[in-house]
Amino acid sequence: MATKRTAPVRKVAIIGGNRIPFARSNGPYSKASNQDMFTAALDGLVSRFSLQDEVIGEVAAGAVLKHARDFNLARESVLGSRLNPATPASDVQMACGTGLQAIVNVANKIALGQIDSAIAGGVDTTSDAPLAVNDDLRQILVQLNAAKTLPERLKLAAKLRPGHIVPEIPRNSEPRTGLSMGEHAALTAKVWEITREAQDELAATSHQRLGAAYDKGFFDDLVTPYLKLARDQNLRPDSSVEKLAKLKPAFGGPEGTMTAGNSTPLSDGASTVLLATEQWAKARKLPVLAYLTFSQTAAVDYVHGDEGLLMAPAYAVPQMLTRAGLTLQDFDFYEIHEAFASQVLATLKAWEDPAFAKEKLGLDEPLGSIDRAKLNVNGSSLAAGHPFAATGGRIVATLAKLLNEKGSGRGLISICAAGGQGVTAILEK
Numbered sequence: 458m459a460t461k462r463t464a465p466v467r468k469v470a471i472i473g474g475n476r477i478p479f480a481r482s483n484g485p486y487s488k489a490s491n492q493d494m495f496t497a498a499l500d501g502l503v504s505r506f507s508l509q510d511e512v513i514g515e516v517a518a519g520a521v522l523k524h525a526r527d528f529n530l531a532r533e534s535v536l537g538s539r540l541n542p543a544t545p546a547s548d549v550q551m552a553c554g555t556g557l558q559a560i561v562n563v564a565n566k567i568a569l570g571q572i573d574s575a576i577a578g579g580v581d582t583t584s585d586a587p588l589a590v591n592d593d594l595r596q597i598l599v600q601l602n603a604a605k606t607l608p609e610r611l612k613l614a615a616k617l618r619p620g621h622i623v624p625e626i627p628r629n630s631e632p633r634t635g636l637s638m639g640e641h642a643a644l645t646a647k648v649w650e651i652t653r654e655a656q657d658e659l660a661a662t663s664h665q666r667l668g669a670a671y672d673k674g675f676f677d678d679l680v681t682p683y684l685k686l687a688r689d690q691n692l693r694p695d696s697s698v699e700k701l702a703k704l705k706p707a708f709g710g711p712e713g714t715m716t717a718g719n720s721t722p723l724s725d726g727a728s729t730v731l732l733a734t735e736q737w738a739k740a741r742k743l744p745v746l747a748y749l750t751f752s753q754t755a756a757v758d759y760v761h762g763d764e765g766l767l768m769a770p771a772y773a774v775p776q777m778l779t780r781a782g783l784t785l786q787d788f789d790f791y792e793i794h795e796a797f798a799s800q801v802l803a804t805l806k807a808w809e810d811p812a813f814a815k816e817k818l819g820l821d822e823p824l825g826s827i828d829r830a831k832l833n834v835n836g837s838s839l840a841a842g843h844p845f846a847a848t849g850g851r852i853v854a855t856l857a858k859l860l861n862e863k864g865s866g867r868g869l870i871s872i873c874a875a876g877g878q879g880v881t882a883i884l885e886k
């Protein structure tokens with residue numbers, strides 16, 4: 458492994474975060490739009506850090522499922538918030554990696570001296586998914602709109618058929634394979650021989666830890682109640698391996714090991730993170746929770762190759778460790794997004810596997826195992842839910858606070874994303 462450590466030009470401080478509790482799809486947020494939820498998360502951050510009428514260097518955010526009207530989602534949310542309207546904003550899209558990628562984008566601008574402060578995050582709703590009209594109807598409507606004469610319009614209107622009203626519903630699947638994320642993950646679970654018991658144990662632990670963290674007030678300054686929800690709706694603190702063992706397979710056929718309990722639920726929610734230079738924070742007497750020091754993206758060829766769709770972090774993390782001159786064991790906390798319990802376990806197994814190290818990573822030795830007591834210590838997506846683009850902000854704010862509480866140390870973030878991509882980062886205190 459290389460030992461050279463390349464420091465950023467300016468340190469990127471994480472000041473804090475704010476999110477709304479995550480809800481289950483078609484639940485309490487079913488009437489809220491992406492803009493409603495992201496504005497609520499943003500305004501909660503404004504209140505928390507007294508940012509009323511502040512001009513922030515940039516707000517970056519995204520949503521995986523977006524209506525056409527949300528082409529400028531981040532900017533519209535800024536205009537709907539109490540930030541100064543002179544705050545510029547940009548939209549980001551990297552599937553489930555969107556939130557973390559938005560954070561990395563603005564962190565890089567801070568490091569390079571282009572801005573001094575930023576807010577980044579994401580939002581998603583599967584309740585208010587954008588339905589599209591089918592291609593034939595779209596063509597007729599576009600032509601109707603352009604038609605100049607009544608006969609032209611009548612001729613086009615005569616082409617309308619009852620079947621045209623069937624909408625195109627966005628599918629939670631990969632366009633190039635037609636398989637859902639869950640079906641892809643089930644293939645990977647089989648390859649890596651991930652057992653049902655191991656998945657259920659990870660899921661139960663996630664619920665128990667998230668519940669305990671809420672009980673001890675960990676989220677009091679990270680989560681703002683919204684639409685009568687004070688905690689993540691999916692959370693079942695009394696979750697147990699015995700209860701989870703009773704659920705029937707959801708992916709991978711009748712013999713499949715993946716269930717509704719060890720897969721993330723479809724969710725709605727939004728998150729934000731405040732980042733800045735140390736000087737900006739000092740000028741406002743805002744303590745720094747942690748610093749974002751490294752990040753990495755990677756992608757795998759899941760279409761033609763034998764790679765699992767969600768295995769890109771297995772590549773991004775070793776690449777990042779090499780650049781940072783660190784080993785997988787040099788961390789106090791590991792935040793691995795729980796898209797599915799099987800995906801977390803497959804990634805951990807890949808890092809332990811000598812053949813994967815040699816053949817896929819070109820390394821003499823595997824990365825090795827991690828201390829599981831340090832993994833997702835306050836729960837993760839299986840318990841909290843996973844509104845796709847909002848997960849990165851949830852994880853960064855959680856980890857920064859954990860490091861601040863510890864007073865020192867280092868945390869690893871790993872997020873898998875649709876399209877065979879992965880986004881990872883290192884936070885340090």
Ligand SMILES: CC(=O)SCCNC(=O)CCNC(=O)[C@H](O)C(C)(C)COP(=O)(O)OP(=O)(O)OC[C@H]1O[C@@H](n2cnc3c(N)ncnc32)[C@H](O)[C@@H]1OP(=O)(O)O
Nearest residue numbers: 553638639700707716717718720721722723796873874875
């Ligand atoms: C990069 C990435 O992040 S990829 C990941 C992207 N995310 C996804 O793909 C989402 C995947 N998830 C899904 O599609 C859906 O949540 C599914 C298909 C797994 C499950 O959907 P549903 O069947 O609607 O789930 P539902 O909430 O009804 O749960 C089914 C049952 O399991 C039970 N259950 C769910 N979780 C638990 C739990 N932790 N403990 C005990 N029981 C549970 C429910 O109570 C329900 O029981 P019931 O049938 O008696 O009412």
